[in-house]
Amino acid sequence: MTKPITGPLASRGGRVYLDHNATTPLKPAVKAAMVQAMDLVGNPSSVHAFGRTARRAVDEARAGVAALVGVKPAQVLFTGSGTEANNLALRGFSGRTVLVSAIEHDSALAAAPSAAGHDARRLPVRPDGTADLAALERMLADSGPALLSLMLANNETGVIQPVAEAAVLAHAHGALLHCDAVQAAGRLAFSFGALGADLMTLSAHKLGGPAGVGALVLAEGLEPDALIRGGGQERRKRAGTENLLGIVGFGAAARLALEERSAAADLAALRDRLEREALAAVPQARVMGASAARVANTSCLVLPGVPGETQVMGLDLAGVAVSAGSACSSGKVKPSHVLAAMGEDATAASSAIRVSLGWTSDDEAVDRFLAAWTSVARRSGRA
Template identity: 55%
Template structure:
C-alpha cells in the first residue's frame, strides 16, 4: 500500500465530503430553478457557502464558488481594475503567471516576504495598487507576515489579495481579522473534491467577473454551479474546522521526520526551519542527490512525496521559491517536499525514513 505524503498537492477525499457529494449527485435540480428540486439544490449550495465562510472567518455573501484556486486567483488579479500589482516572489504560479509584469517583492532567507522591500515599493503607490501575498507557502510551509503586509498596504491605500489555499484546514485564520480584501481557497487541498474553489471578496470591491452569461453567484461568476463539488467543499470545510486541533499534532510527525533525516544525513538542509510554518510541511534537500532521483526511488518504494508545486505537468524542476530564498542551484534541484494530512501516521513517516535511508546509503556507496 502506498504511503501518501503529498497533501499539499491534493488531500485524500474526506468521508464527509464523499457523502455530501453522493447526496448532491442524487439531486436533479438546477439551483437557478424555482421548483422544488431547484430549491433543494439551492439549499445545498447555500449550506456549503455557510460552511466555507465559517472555516475562513468570512461572511457567506463574500464567497464566489469557482472551479478551483487557479480560477479564483485569476478572478482576483484580473477582476480588479488594478493600475499596479505587487506580488511576493514566492507566490504560486497561478498568481505569478496571471500578471507576468507584476513587480516581485523578494523573500528573506527564511522564506518570508521582505517587508522592507514591500514598504519601499509602496512608498509612491498609485491609486488602484494591488498587493498579493499568500498566507502559507505551498513548498516550504512558511507562514507569511500578513498582518504586517496588510498594515503596509493600508497605509498606501492599496488592496490586498491573499492566496490562502495551503493554509485553509491546516491552521485557523479569520479573513475579517486578517483585513485582506480578497482571499482564495481550494477544496481539494483540505479534503474536498478537485475542481472546486472559492474567491472571497468584500462586496464593496469593484470586481468584474471573468465569466459572463448568467446571474449565478451574485453575478460574479456565470455558469451553472458545480453542485456536487460545492457540497463536498462545504462538508470538507466543516470537518477541517472541527479538526484544527488534530492538525497541530502533525508537528510531532514533521519534527520526527526532520530530526531523523538529519541524523542519517547531517548535511540535509531544511528550508524555512527558523520561520513559523504550517504544521504539516517539510521541504528538505541534500545537494548532490537530485529531486528526480529521490522521487523515483521513493515512488518505487511505495512512498509518494513531491518536488515543489504540483502544477507543472509532472515536470521536476528547480523551485523558484527556494531560489528566491537564496538556495543554490544544487540545493533547489535537490529539494523534496513532504506534506502530511488528516490520515497521516507515525508509521507513514517511518516508512519514508526507511526508504530515503536506503537511497541515501546506495548513493554514498556508488
Template identity: 45%
Template sequence: MPRQFDPIYLDHNAGAPLRPVVREAMIAALQEAGNASSVHTHGRKARGKIEEARDAVARLCGSKTRAVTFVSGGTEANMTALTPAWQDQGAPVYLDKLFRSAIEHPSVVTGGRFPVVDQVVVPVDEKGVVRLEALEELIKDVDPSLISVMAANNETGVVQPLSDIGALAQQYGHFFHVDAVQAAGRMPIDVEAWQADVITLSAHKFGGPQGIGAVVVRSTARVPAPLMVGGGQENWRRGGTENVAAISGFGAAAISALEEAAETRHLLHLRTRLEEGLRAVCPQTIIFGEGADRLANTVCFAVHGISAETALIAFDLERVSLSSGSACSSGKVSVSHVLTAMNVDEETARCALRISMGWDTSEADVARFLEIWPKIVDRLNPEARHQAA
C-alpha cells in the first residue's frame, strides 16, 4: 500500500491557515456577550477587546491607534480607500484621477469609486516594478489625485519602491494609497516612511480570520469618505456593529506578524532552497521577478510545456496545494494581467505556478514539494529535464 503523506499547504498568499493563538482569542471573544456600542459592563468589555486589537494593528503598521478602522476585509478596505471624496483638515476634497499600477489586485484594478474615465494605468518594467519616470510624467501636471500602488505583489512577491512613490506624491501634491495586504508579516510596514495617506490590510493573509480587514490612515485629519454608512461605529468611518471575535483574532495575528516581519531568514532560506531545487530539475525554469526585491515567502515560476492548470491538478492529487499565478475569485486559471504587464508572453504566462509560504511552512514541506515536482515534470513534459538554461 502506498505511503500516505499529510497534506501540504503552499498557498499562503491566497489565505493563510488560522494561527492557534488567533483561534484562542476568537473563542474567548465568542464566549462573551455584549455589543461594543453599549455602555454597560458587557458592552465595555467587548469595546476593550476591539481597542486592544486596534492597538496591535496600529503597531503592525507604525501608525497611531485611532488611525485604524476595521472593515470586512481587503476588498472593502480598498474600495474605501479608492474614492475621489476625502476630508482634509475638516474640508471636503474631491480628487481628480486615480493612478494605479498595472499589476494591482483585482479589487484595485476595478478602480473602486473612481469613474472609469478618471482611471490611469501606470506601467511596470519586466521585473514587475513600477516605472518611476513614467509615474512622474503622468502625475506632474495633474490636479490633486490618488496614486494606488501595492506594497508587494500577490503573484510574484515583487516589492515596490514605496518611499520613492510616496515622495513623488508629496512633491506633486497627490494622495497615496498602499495595498499592504501581502506585506503584513512578510516585510516591515511603515506608513510614515512610505508617506502613504492610507494603507489597507486583510487579516487572513497572515494567519488571522477571514472576513476582517483594516483601513489605516497616516493622519486622522486626512481620511477617505466612508463606504459603509449608518451608525457611528469606528469613529463614524465604517457603519455597522463590529465583529468582535474576528477583530480579536486580527489583533492576535497582528502581534505574531509584527514579530515575524522583522525576521524573515527562515522563509528566505526556504525560498532559496525551492528555487535551487526547481532549477536542478529543469535548468530553464523561469522565476518571475527574479533580480527585484521580493517577499521571502513567494516563488512564481514557469516551465515551458507544463500548463499551470494541468500541474495544479497533478499537485492536488499528491495532496499539495499551491496556485497558478492568476487564480482568484473565479477559481479558474486564466492569463495573468500581472505577467502580461511584465511583458511575459501568453504561452509562458499560462505555465505560471505560485508557491507562497508562511508561518506554518517547514523544511519537510519544501522537501516533499521537491520530491513530487520531478515526477510531475516527467509525466507532463519529460523533455524539460534536459533543456539547457
C-alpha cells in the first residue's frame, strides 16, 4: 500500500474528494492559525497598538509566502485571489504587447485583451502540452516591448512548462515574463529567481489555505499600475483593508507547504497507480500530457465518446468528486481549451475529466475512484 498523505482520509461522510486543483481542503494547522487571528481586532494600517499587532501578523505571513518562492517579503503583494493577481500582472504594464500561452487559466486569457486594448497574441503549445519555444522566439522577434504570461503547471493536465527557458528568450528581447504558479506552488520545488520570472501569481486555497487571498510576486524595482485605488495598502498597488484572516492563513499554508514537499513522491505513486489501473480497465481511455513532465498530483483522463460532464455526474452519484477541466466557470462544463490547443478534436476536448490529488488523498480514495469510473465507462459501453 502507498503511504497515505498526512492528514484525514479523503473519505468524508462516505464521499471522496479528488478535486484539489479546484480548491484544497483547509489544513487543520491553517485553520488553527486563522482561529487564533480572530482575536486580533486592529486594522493593520492603524498606528496604535492594536493596529501594530495586526500589522505584525501580516508581515509574518508575507515572510512565509516569500520563503515559499525564495524572495524578499517586500516583493510579495497580497491580492484578493489568484485571478486578481493575474489581472494586476497583465494589465499593469501599458505599452507592452501581451503574449499569453494558449493553455493559460481563463483568468489570464480574459485579462490579456484589456491589457493592450486588443486581443493578446496566443503562444501555441506542442501536442504534449508544453509551450512551443521556437514559436515564442519568432513572436518575440516581431512584437516590440512585450509581456509574456506562461504558467508553471497547467491546471487541467498538470504539464510543467519550460518557464526558465522562456524567460531567457523573453529577456533577450527585452520582454517581461509573468508566471502563474498557482498549481505549482507547494507541489514543485522551485524559486522565483531560478525561473527567471519578473512576476508570479500565487493563491492560498490551492495550498490548503483559505479562498479569497492571493499574491503577486514582483522582481525588485518592478512597479505595475494599480488596479484597485483608494488607499495606501500593499505599497499603493492594491487598495483596501487587508484580509487579515486570509493573509494569516496564507502564511501558515505556505510554511506548511515548505515543510511537506516530500509528500509529492507519495502523490506521484498514487497518481501513477490510478492511471495505470484506469488504462488497464478501460483501454480506450487516454492520459493527456503523459509524455511530458507533470506535477505529481494531476491526471487528465479522456474517455472517448463519453462527455466529461456525464463522467463527473456519474462519479458524483457514486460519491467521488472530480472536475471536467477548470472549475472557475460557475459550474459550467465546456470543451477544454487546453486540450484543443494540444491538437485534440472537439470530441476529445469534451470527453476529459481531471483527477487531482492532495493532502487528503490515499489508496482508499483511488480505489473508490477506479471502481466508480470503470462503472461509468461500462454503462457507456466503453469498457
